[in-house]
Amino acid sequence: MKKKPSLKDIAERVGVSTALVSYVLNGKMKGRISKEVASRIKAVAKELNYHPNQIARSLKTNKTNSIGLLLADISNPFSSQIARIIENEADKLGYAVIIGSSDESIEKSEKIIDVFLNRQVDGLILSLPANSDHIVSDLKTRDIPFVLVDRYFPAIPTNTVAIDNYTASEDVVNHLLENKYKNIGVITYDTTLVHLNERLRGAIEQTKANCKIGKVRLGHIQEDVESAIESFLNTKSPIEAIFFTSNLLTISGLKYLNKQRVIIPDDLGIIAFDKTDAFDLFYTTITYVNQPLPLLGKEAVRLIHQAISDNKKKEQIFLSADLIIRESTSRK
Amino acid sequence: MKKKPSLKDIAERVGVSTALVSYVLNGKMKGRISKEVASRIKAVAKELNYHPNQIARSLKTNKTNSIGLLLADISNPFSSQIARIIENEADKLGYAVIIGSSDESIEKSEKIIDVFLNRQVDGLILSLPANSDHIVSDLKTRDIPFVLVDRYFPAIPTNTVAIDNYTASEDVVNHLLENKYKNIGVITYDTTLVHLNERLRGAIEQTKANCKIGKVRLGHIQEDVESAIESFLNTKSPIEAIFFTSNLLTISGLKYLNKQRVIIPDDLGIIAFDKTDAFDLFYTTITYVNQPLPLLGKEAVRLIHQAISDNKKKEQIFLSADLIIRESTSRK
DNA sequence: AATCTTTGTTTAAACGATTAAGCTTAGTGA
DNA sequence: TCACTAAGCTTAATCGTTTAAACAAAGATT
Numbered sequence: 162m163k164k165k166p167s168l169k170d171i172a173e174r175v176g177v178s179t180a181l182v183s184y185v186l187n188g189k190m191k192g193r194i195s196k197e198v199a200s201r202i203k204a205v206a207k208e209l210n211y212h213p214n215q216i217a218r219s220l221k222t223n224k225t226n227s228i229g230l231l232l233a234d235i236s237n238p239f240s241s242q243i244a245r246i247i248e249n250e251a252d253k254l255g256y257a258v259i260i261g262s263s264d265e266s267i268e269k270s271e272k273i274i275d276v277f278l279n280r281q282v283d284g285l286i287l288s289l290p291a292n293s294d295h296i297v298s299d300l301k302t303r304d305i306p307f308v309l310v311d312r313y314f315p316a317i318p319t320n321t322v323a324i325d326n327y328t329a330s331e332d333v334v335n336h337l338l339e340n341k342y343k344n345i346g347v348i349t350y351d352t353t354l355v356h357l358n359e360r361l362r363g364a365i366e367q368t369k370a371n372c373k374i375g376k377v378r379l380g381h382i383q384e385d386v387e388s389a390i391e392s393f394l395n396t397k398s399p400i401e402a403i404f405f406t407s408n409l410l411t412i413s414g415l416k417y418l419n420k421q422r423v424i425i426p427d428d429l430g431i432i433a434f435d436k437t438d439a440f441d442l443f444y445t446t447i448t449y450v451n452q453p454l455p456l457l458g459k460e461a462v463r464l465i466h467q468a469i470s471d472n473k474k475k476e477q478i479f480l481s482a483d484l485i486i487r488e489s490t491s492r493k
Numbered sequence: 494m495k496k497k498p499s500l501k502d503i504a505e506r507v508g509v510s511t512a513l514v515s516y517v518l519n520g521k522m523k524g525r526i527s528k529e530v531a532s533r534i535k536a537v538a539k540e541l542n543y544h545p546n547q548i549a550r551s552l553k554t555n556k557t558n559s560i561g562l563l564l565a566d567i568s569n570p571f572s573s574q575i576a577r578i579i580e581n582e583a584d585k586l587g588y589a590v591i592i593g594s595s596d597e598s599i600e601k602s603e604k605i606i607d608v609f610l611n612r613q614v615d616g617l618i619l620s621l622p623a624n625s626d627h628i629v630s631d632l633k634t635r636d637i638p639f640v641l642v643d644r645y646f647p648a649i650p651t652n653t654v655a656i657d658n659y660t661a662s663e664d665v666v667n668h669l670l671e672n673k674y675k676n677i678g679v680i681t682y683d684t685t686l687v688h689l690n691e692r693l694r695g696a697i698e699q700t701k702a703n704c705k706i707g708k709v710r711l712g713h714i715q716e717d718v719e720s721a722i723e724s725f726l727n728t729k730s731p732i733e734a735i736f737f738t739s740n741l742l743t744i745s746g747l748k749y750l751n752k753q754r755v756i757i758p759d760d761l762g763i764i765a766f767d768k769t770d771a772f773d774l775f776y777t778t779i780t781y782v783n784q785p786l787p788l789l790g791k792e793a794v795r796l797i798h799q800a801i802s803d804n805k806k807k808e809q810i811f812l813s814a815d816l817i818i819r820e821s822t823s824r825k
Numbered sequence: 826a827a828t829c830t831t832t833g834t835t836t837a838a839a840c841g842a843t844t845a846a847g848c849t850t851a852g853t854g855a
Numbered sequence: 856t857c858a859c860t861a862a863g864c865t866t867a868a869t870c871g872t873t874t875a876a877a878c879a880a881a882g883a884t885t
């Protein structure tokens with residue numbers, strides 16, 4: 162890889178100082194540079210195919226125009242869609258995005274954040290694993306600009322963009338009740354993650370605690386989903402509808418229900434939080450909570466941009482998700 | 494964001510020069526530094542929570558320890574899985590990964606590569622859109638270390654890691670023929686991308702040109718898949734099995750076949766190139782070509798690492814994919 | 826005792842940009 | 856004609872590292 166041209170190379174060719182070249186190419190000191198010199202500099206820059214060395218610029222300006230994006234699991238479609246949106250939005254503001262995936266590990270999150278910070282990212286957009294409150298507090302103490310997306314920690318006031326999960330869950334339950342599904346089962350993760358527990362809480366409150374709950378351990382999804390469903394159905398008053406609080410849970414559940422020849426929606430109503438391409442292949446269309454991912458990403462980028470220029474104000478944004486009603490909750 | 498401690502801060506506290514601090518923390522000049530000073534420096538570094546400024550280091554060493562990863566579409570599970578693997582592998586070698594997604598656009602690819610290079614990434618891992626040969630030649634001319642993954646340009650000898658698509662397709666056809674599916678339809682993209690056309694070529698050669706072909710335009714996937722399937726079936730000698738050359742095509746196809754109440758595998762055999770979670774929700778298990786993504790990613794990182802230290806040798810690696818046989822090709 | 830090594834450390838330049846401050850030269854006004 | 860201003864450009868410091876080269880002091884060698 163041969164050396165790229167620098168300001169100095171241009172300066173030498175034109176016969177001026179590097180300072181002048183810098184001023185011209187950055188459009189500074191407008192009315193004070195002679196037109197001829199300016200155009201010669203620009204011509205030579207183009208001729209040499211000059212691109213400023215962002216590393217050097219960063220060192221001087223203390224801005225890298227990059228943000229670190231930490232996701233829980235980049236191979237989950239939810240994460241990768243967010244990644245795509247954030248990357249696009251960030252690009253519009255001139256930020257490059259460095260992505261890391263924590264696989265729900267606290268240690269890995271800490272490590273990746275360290276890597277981000279060593280590379281002097283201007284700010285962080287984070288979707289943290291459970292029980293990582295200390296990471297949030299720490300970043301806050303260090304006054305590092307960051308925004309939480311999707312997953313949030315209400316106890317710590319900080320920039321946050323998330324879904325109004327509680328209300329979405331209320332809507333889910335209301336829809337089920339309106340459609341005469343009375344006996345409702347909720348399948349969710351066994352976790353301390355607030356956004357998931359809010360989904361559960363919404364269901365509990367709205368059913369006046371009249372719902373059954375199946376908790377699924379991370380790393381044992383298929384296994385635990387199956388036993389939850391079994392316990393829901395093999396009982397005197399079997400469940401009439403199941404509410405899955407995440408896309409992976411839904412997939413596992415539907416897979417199992419397929420195997421058990423449980424017919425949706427005749428035998429059982431189904432409602433999902435978040436959707437996936439996979440629903441397209443199921444024989445029935447699935448009713449689901451649609452999360453406004455584009456807005457989520459857009460707001461996250463807006464907030465981090467704001468935090469980078471001024472980290473005083475903290476905003477907490479909760480976006481409403483809407484229920485997309487399909488056939489899986491329309492029993493005859 | 495308060496200023497982070499620098500070498501200078503440590504040097505001042507300990508009362509030595511920054512050079513010595515640098516030597517100690519980098520473990521250089523081993524036997525020449527007094528144990529006491531070394532340990533005092535290390536202690537102070539820890540106390541101040543010192544982390545070297547990678548930007549400054551990069552400027553000096555001309556290495557950023559970062560690689561740019563350009564994908565065709567990060568929201569496609571194929572891409573996001575590769576991203577995850579590459580990120581993990583790269584991390585093991587101390588590289589951070591900056592990700593960009595081109596949405597199959599040549600202009601966007603060029604722009605993202607520019608951004609990567611301005612940020613002085615040490616190398617590039619690329620999955621380029623169709624007709625972007627000139628990008629490859631250009632990078633080659635400029636002697637920039639890069640590796641092509643998945644998508645390749647045989648006319649230009651350069652570092653490449655890809656699947657042996659031709660052989661995989663041969664296997665697909667052989668399997669269908671062995672299972673008495675004689676009349677085969679192939680649904681693929683209308684593209685110049687070699688990896689996809691090799692899948693088609695494998696099918697054509699192995700069927701001795703006795704297969705029907707449906708070409709699908711990017712951006713009109715559902716529409717074109719449907720008309721292709723229709724033309725396959727509404728004919729005197731209808732197709733007995735369909736081979737889809739990509740995951741998105743398969744999903745669109747199965748979705749339509751579901752709607753049309755075509756029963757798999759009784760009415761029609763199905764075989765897919767690449768798998769997705771979505772298959773789990775289909776009533777029948779799907780026979781598919783399994784691509785060795787972990788190996789693909791691992792080799793890509795190995796090659797880029799090699800190219801970064803010495804860009805003379807070019808390797809072309811073709812990995813074999815294997816056929817996972819399920820029920821969708823087992824008619825009674 | 827003079828010289829040579831070794832050990833432990835410092836000096837200073839460099840990477841490529843930015844930018845405040847300074848320096849010419851020409852033009853203006855009195 | 857002299858002082859002043861403005862235009863057009865340069866100087867030089869700086870960001871935080873790395874690293875070759877220089878240096879001083881102590882120990883070994885003759």
